[in-house]
Structures are given as structure tokens and as C-alpha cells.
Amino acid sequence: MKAFMNVLKRKQPMNSELTTAFQIETGSSTEAFAKKEQSLEDKSRQKPLSAPGLTLKKVNVRYGDTNAIEGACLDIPSGSITALVGPSGCGKSSLLASISRMTDLTPQCQVSGEIFLGKDNILAKGTDLNRLRRRVGMVFQSPNPFPMSIEENIRFPLRDHGMRDESVIRKTIKNVLGDVGLWDEVKDRLGQSALALSGGQQQRLCIARCLALDPEVLLFDEPCSALDPLSSAKVETLIKGLKSRYTVLLVTHNLAQARRIADHVAVCWVQAGCGCIIESGDTRSIFERPVHPITQAFCQGLQG
Amino acid sequence: MRTNIWLTRGLRTAAWLSASILLFILLFLIQESSPLIGEIGLGPFFQADGWYPQEGAFQLTPMLLGSLFVAGGAVLLATPLGIIAALFGQFYAPPALARLYRGLMELLAGVPSVVFGFWGLVVLVPWINRLAPPGASLLAGALVLALMILPLVALTADAALAAVPQQYLRGAAAMGLSRWGTIQRITLPVAMPGILSGVVLQTGRALGETMAVLMVCGNVVQIPSSWFEPVRTLTANIALEMSYAVDQHRTALFISGLLLLLLTITLVAVASHFRRMQHE
Ligand SMILES: Nc1ncnc2c1ncn2[C@@H]1O[C@H](COP(=O)(O)OP(=O)(O)OP(=O)(O)O)[C@@H](O)[C@H]1O
Ligand SMILES: [Mg+2]
Numbered sequence: 001m002k003a004f005m006n007v008l009k010r011k012q013p014m015n016s017e018l019t020t021a022f023q024i025e026t027g028s029s030t031e032a033f034a035k036k037e038q039s040l041e042d043k044s045r046q047k048p049l050s051a052p053g054l055t056l057k058k059v060n061v062r063y064g065d066t067n068a069i070e071g072a073c074l075d076i077p078s079g080s081i082t083a084l085v086g087p088s089g090c091g092k093s094s095l096l097a098s099i100s101r102m103t104d105l106t107p108q109c110q111v112s113g114e115i116f117l118g119k120d121n122i123l124a125k126g127t128d129l130n131r132l133r134r135r136v137g138m139v140f141q142s143p144n145p146f147p148m149s150i151e152e153n154i155r156f157p158l159r160d161h162g163m164r165d166e167s168v169i170r171k172t173i174k175n176v177l178g179d180v181g182l183w184d185e186v187k188d189r190l191g192q193s194a195l196a197l198s199g200g201q202q203q204r205l206c207i208a209r210c211l212a213l214d215p216e217v218l219l220f221d222e223p224c225s226a227l228d229p230l231s232s233a234k235v236e237t238l239i240k241g242l243k244s245r246y247t248v249l250l251v252t253h254n255l256a257q258a259r260r261i262a263d264h265v266a267v268c269w270v271q272a273g274c275g276c277i278i279e280s281g282d283t284r285s286i287f288e289r290p291v292h293p294i295t296q297a298f299c300q301g302l303q304g
Numbered sequence: 305m306r307t308n309i310w311l312t313r314g315l316r317t318a319a320w321l322s323a324s325i326l327l328f329i330l331l332f333l334i335q336e337s338s339p340l341i342g343e344i345g346l347g348p349f350f351q352a353d354g355w356y357p358q359e360g361a362f363q364l365t366p367m368l369l370g371s372l373f374v375a376g377g378a379v380l381l382a383t384p385l386g387i388i389a390a391l392f393g394q395f396y397a398p399p400a401l402a403r404l405y406r407g408l409m410e411l412l413a414g415v416p417s418v419v420f421g422f423w424g425l426v427v428l429v430p431w432i433n434r435l436a437p438p439g440a441s442l443l444a445g446a447l448v449l450a451l452m453i454l455p456l457v458a459l460t461a462d463a464a465l466a467a468v469p470q471q472y473l474r475g476a477a478a479m480g481l482s483r484w485g486t487i488q489r490i491t492l493p494v495a496m497p498g499i500l501s502g503v504v505l506q507t508g509r510a511l512g513e514t515m516a517v518l519m520v521c522g523n524v525v526q527i528p529s530s531w532f533e534p535v536r537t538l539t540a541n542i543a544l545e546m547s548y549a550v551d552q553h554r555t556a557l558f559i560s561g562l563l564l565l566l567l568t569i570t571l572v573a574v575a576s577h578f579r580r581m582q583h584e
Contacts, residue, residue: 102474102477102478105477129480130482131480133478134479134480137478138478138479140471140474144472146490147490147493147494148490156481156489157479160482160486161481206475209479210479213479
């Protein structure tokens, strides 16, 4: 019995460690949230961007014997949207997951290479995963709000990351729900279960939940493919509006969508049994002057 | 196609058969108990001076309380331990250790109750006796039953925790939420109906357990005033007296059996309510 309790206790400090790490960085967590809140209120979006870009250097992701991604090199500049496109099974989700180290959760999955977020190599050994995942938010294909009320979906992560000031939490809830255009729709039923929302609303709540943690990078894995066209359009517009404040990487099957909202495009393809990035560049040059023959076929095939 | 029809029919017949057997047992108990209830009513079973079957005093309250206390004590002990064990196996133990642990629990779940009783009698009772005589007591019964139901409480809790949708856990992990925070706010609440349905079913098992309890509880008919006093449970009473009971005495034992059956039916209904909650 005692041994069990010890195990539980030993794991608990994660939370407080995080808080202190955060405090050292910014003085106090409350202050940090307050600062962030200002930036959220400042809708002019002309504040200097603080989010660092991502640089992938020769990233390999393999599951046991199969190579999902091999030698992926990619620059993902901050303050813009980079779209990752390619056929099914070419390793887009795997690459995305490796950026927030979600690949660690799959036992047989191994990631090698280097991924730089600003100056930090996030694949380095001693990386604090909880802190990393706070800096790198992730939105999944099917909306996955937690089975609790709408506001708890945002309050719980904030509190878990050490935020205790209820008035700041309330403001954050209001701000991020406003950011995703959900505030007016749900302000009268914040206490109701998030699972009662429509799919599109759930997905926007998931985005709001990520924003509340003030991340630097946002990863979207086909965020619209489980939604109806109208909700899909809303989420798309929302993502477009986020790019000035975050580094955004978006996996999509919808080339038209990539063309509409992405500034840069990377094309993923399966070659010799493993996925790799065959071409990347700004959206116009990829769609109008593709260099690689496969890119040409892929983009035009789906255009025509 | 033909075999399919026959399989369906066969299964349906078997299902009806087992359902009707339960019904027959219930009817049988009611039939056996009704003469005495018709004669003296239900009141005397809870108001008589005590349990003196020869004199026609059939006070069931001490034994009913004995059953409830022993089973309740066991559940109070086994539930937190079982949940902690399941959490450990699911979230903290390395996979190999968790597998070993689960195997051990399955093995323990298969140990016959009389072996638990025997262990209680030769190890636990003398040990309690040193703390507070006589040793054979409510506490001994609760401990032995707790040990007996712990494996299944832990295994059902383990299954309920494993059934929590991965997408919630992935979502929480992707936000960098602490493991304990995730367990507290997501895993446990989602798994709770499943855990509770397991606990309730095991409560029924503890209430119905006879042999182990008979061996370690001391079997004195009294309302215990402390955990160290001996008690007699309804089940132990039936087992002890059925062999020589006649007439009204025998009927009174059937009535206590009916009481037990009604209690467990209630518990099963509660458990299925929890299970329905989990599926929603
Ligand atoms: N958990 C896993 N275990 C083993 N292999 C996996 C696992 N996840 C993915 N793979 C393999 O890795 C390769 C890339 O999968 P991934 O999901 O990254 O592709 P994707 O480009 O996201 O596909 P889609 O567009 O269909 O989502 C596939 O061949 C897949 O079979
Ligand atoms: Mg994918």
C-alpha cells in the first residue's frame, strides 16, 4: 500500500516542476498569462511575433521494421502556414506526431534526426515532454474534447499547468473562445458537457483549448476532414487567422485548401517503400512551377 | 444458414433455461418461507428477543448486520486497494511487470474461498488474537473477504480503465498534462461506472460467501460493538443449522436465505445500472 502511494507521489511533482520551470522563465505564471492575455486582446496582430520557427533535419520515423518517414528535411517558418500534403500512408501524421513527441506514446516507434524549435533540439534526450507539448499544440483529425463541461475543457489544462488565479482563468476562457468564434455560441452554456456540441464546435473548442496554453507552434492533422463543409470552412478561416501569432503546420488531403490558406507547401511521397518529402517551397511555386515530376502529376492530377 | 438457426435456438433455450432456474429458486424460497410469514408476519424477525429457534424467537437483525458489516468492511478495504492496483498496472508499472501483476491477480481470483478461510484461520485469527482476543472476529472476516474479492475488483477496475477511449488520453498527452492530473480528471471519472459495477458485484459475492466467513468469524449471534468481536452472518447461520433444523426453525432459515437473495438481486440491479451508465 505504502509502495503504491510512493509511486503516485513520485509522479506528482511533474506538475510543480513545470510550474517552477515556467516561473523561472517569466517571473511568475500569473504574469505570463496576463501578458498573453494582453496579446490576445490586442487584435491588431501587429505585435512582434515571438514564436520561433521549426527546422527538421534528416528526420526518420520508423515503426519496427517499416520506415514511415526517412530523411525529412523541412523549414517551417514562424508566422506562416506550412501545409503538408501527400497520398495516404506516406507518413504525414507520423512526421507531425514526432514534432510534439507524441510518437513516444507508440512503443515500437523510433524517431531519429534533429528537430529544432528555435534553438532547442526537441528530439534531444532530456527534453521535458510536458513543457514541449505545451509549446507545441496539436489538433487531431476527429475532435476530441474531454468529457467535461465546455469551460472545464479549458480550465482543467490551465490548472494542470499550474495556473491558479481564477480571474485570469476566466479571462483566458473568454478570450480563447472568442478567438475561435465560439464565445457567442456557447457563452450561456459554459457549464454544459462539451460532448453535446456539434462536431465543428467541438473542433473549435479543441483549438481554443490549445490556444489557452499559449503555445508557439500549432500542429493540425487534417482538422477539417471529419467536419461538414460549413464547419470546415469556419475552421479553415480560423486557422488562417492564427498564422500571424503562431507557427502553423497543417496536414491536409485537400489541395484546394492548402492552396487557399498555406504560405508554404511540402509534398510527401512514398519512394522505395518509405515516405519522404520530395519537394517543398512556397505555395505558388509548388502549384505553378513544380520541379519534381511527381509533384507535377500530383498537383495537376488533383487540380484538373 | 441452417446451423445458424439451430445455434440461435439452442442458445435461446439455454438462456431461458438459466433464467427460469433462477426464478424457480426464488419461487421455491418464497414457497418455503411463506407458511411462517403467514403465521407470525415479518415483524418478529426483527423484533424478537433473540435467535432462540427452539423457543420460537427468530431475531435476524444481528446476523443481517453481521453479514452487512463483514461484506461492507471487505468492500471498504478492497475498493481503494483494487483501484490503486489497477491504476498501477495501467499507468505506472512497466508493461512486463503489469502483465505479471495481472496474471497474479487472475491466479488469486481462482483460489477457492475455503483456502482463504483456512489461511485466515491459521494465520490471521491467531495474529488478531494477540492484538485483541478472541481473534475470530468481524475484522478477521472482513480481511479474509477483502483478500478474496480484491483480485476481481482490481481486474474489473483494470478493464474499465483500459476501456477509456484512447482519444481522451492522447488529447491530454498532446497538451502536456500531468499523468496524475489526467488520471484524476479524465480516466477515473470515465471509468468509474465500470469500476463501481465491479465493486457492487463483488459486494454480492462477499455477502454470499459462507465457508471462509464461517471459519474466521467466531459465529456468536450478537450485534458487534467493535471490529474485534465475533459475529455470525446469515450465510454462516444457514450452513451451521440447516442440517438439524425442523419445522419453524427450518422455515426461518429459508427466510434468511430469501433475504440474502433479495439483497444480491438488488446489488445486481445496481451494478447493471452502473454498466448502462458507462455505455452512455
Ligand atoms: N502505430 C503504428 N504502428 C505501425 N505502423 C504505423 C503506425 N502508425 C503508422 N504506421 C505506418 O506508418 C506509415 C505512415 O503512416 P501515417 O499515419 O503517418 O500516414 P499518413 O500520411 O498520415 O496517412 P493518412 O493520410 O492516411 O492519414 C504507414 O505505412 C503506416 O502503416
Ligand atoms: Mg494521417
